[in-house]
Amino acid sequence: MSPVEIGGPGVWGIIAALGVLTYLTRFVFLGIVGDRPLPGWLLRHLRYTGVAVLPGLVAPLIVWPAATGGETDPIRLIASAAALGVGVWRKDVVQAVVAGALVMGGLSWLNG
Amino acid sequence: MVRSPFRRGVAEGLPFLVIMVPFGALFGVLGVEAGLPIAQVMGFSVLVIAGASQFTAVQLMLDSVPAVIVVLSALAVNLRMAMYSAAMVPHIGAAPLWQRSLIAYFLVDQTYALSVSAYEDRVDWGIADKVAYFAGTALPVFPAWVGSTFVGAVLGARVPDEWALDFALPLAFLALVGPLLKTRAHVAAAFVSVVGALALVWVPWNLGLILAAILALMTGAEVERRTAARPVGTEQRT
Numbered sequence: 001m002s003p004v005e006i007g008g009p010g011v012w013g014i015i016a017a018l019g020v021l022t023y024l025t026r027f028v029f030l031g032i033v034g035d036r037p038l039p040g041w042l043l044r045h046l047r048y049t050g051v052a053v054l055p056g057l058v059a060p061l062i063v064w065p066a067a068t069g070g071e072t073d074p075i076r077l078i079a080s081a082a083a084l085g086v087g088v089w090r091k092d093v094v095q096a097v098v099a100g101a102l103v104m105g106g107l108s109w110l111n112g
Numbered sequence: 113m114v115r116s117p118f119r120r121g122v123a124e125g126l127p128f129l130v131i132m133v134p135f136g137a138l139f140g141v142l143g144v145e146a147g148l149p150i151a152q153v154m155g156f157s158v159l160v161i162a163g164a165s166q167f168t169a170v171q172l173m174l175d176s177v178p179a180v181i182v183v184l185s186a187l188a189v190n191l192r193m194a195m196y197s198a199a200m201v202p203h204i205g206a207a208p209l210w211q212r213s214l215i216a217y218f219l220v221d222q223t224y225a226l227s228v229s230a231y232e233d234r235v236d237w238g239i240a241d242k243v244a245y246f247a248g249t250a251l252p253v254f255p256a257w258v259g260s261t262f263v264g265a266v267l268g269a270r271v272p273d274e275w276a277l278d279f280a281l282p283l284a285f286l287a288l289v290g291p292l293l294k295t296r297a298h299v300a301a302a303f304v305s306v307v308g309a310l311a312l313v314w315v316p317w318n319l320g321l322i323l324a325a326i327l328a329l330m331t332g333a334e335v336e337r338r339t340a341a342r343p344v345g346t347e348q349r350t
Contacts (some may be wrong), residue, residue: 055345
């Protein structure tokens with residue numbers, strides 16, 4: 001198994017494989033299960049999909065950001081707390097993004 | 113004011129441009145900085161349409177990881193889409209196959225989060241209304257993702273580092289979390305997700321995230337079961 005040459009034809013292979021497989025992960029239940037009823041215990045688990053995946057996806061990116069070489073950055077932590085806090089308080093995704101971006105921008109600017 | 117589900121979807125999807133534009137631009141910038149031609153950067157955003165996995169794939173290619181591992185690791189980040197797909201079944205499983213096939217293509221974090229939230233609020237909607245709402249949310253979100261990827265790829269390294277555009281990646285997902293924290297069970301699941309993902313970050317191929325997510329799902333379901341099971345759609349909201 002050899003690495004892929006960046007910009008070479010092998011990248012198209014990766015794009016095609018990842019595109020098809022990602023589509024299949026999105027299609028698997030919607031397309032195949034259709035309107036057959038799902039058991040109650042499964043539905044109870046599925047209600048937590050968003051909160052089970054998204055926090056874990058972002059946590060390492062926030063605690064060990066690549067842009068700082070993996071070093072924890074207080075500004076990014078505070079901006080993340082602002083986005084999460086406003087999201088909980090206002091129940092609004094867009095206000096949460098704006099809050100996080102403003103705090104990130106403001107503190108970065110103050111920090112020179 | 114009474115609006116059709118489609119118009120409501122468009123209206124509620126439009127503000128997401130605030131998220132999709134920096135997120136897409138970030139991928140465009142990092143893609144060309146990594147050495148990809150613009151066509152391949154666009155190929156990712158149009159054919160994969162899953163930002164976090166695209167970043168993973170590009171990073172692993174830069175790390176000279178074998179192609180099979182690149183695809184499997186990036187795919188692990190996307191396994192959450194299977195959970196989204198399953199979570200949509202109770203709402204739109206009865207729609208025609210061609211509609212479900214198209215919905216699967218556009219099923220991303222933002223359209224999923226918007227739609228399920230709307231479906232839980234609007235129990236009076238029929239299948240056609242729900243499909244129309246989903247189509248409405250995808251209308252602004254998808255072109256914004258593709259268009260901003262292109263702009264980012266063209267501007268490339270001219271975007272100054274001081275903008276901290278990298279923060280657009282976690283912020284795009286973090287902002288979705290707050291509004292989802294509706295009950296104690298949701299908060300417990302989110303907590304387990306964070307602790308699990310940080311503790312399992314050493315697991316190869318990004319499978320630590322999947323393990324953490326499964327633990328979090330079980331936590332949410334168990335807390336719900338213990339706090340007197342309420343029927344779907346009547347969770348206590350503050």
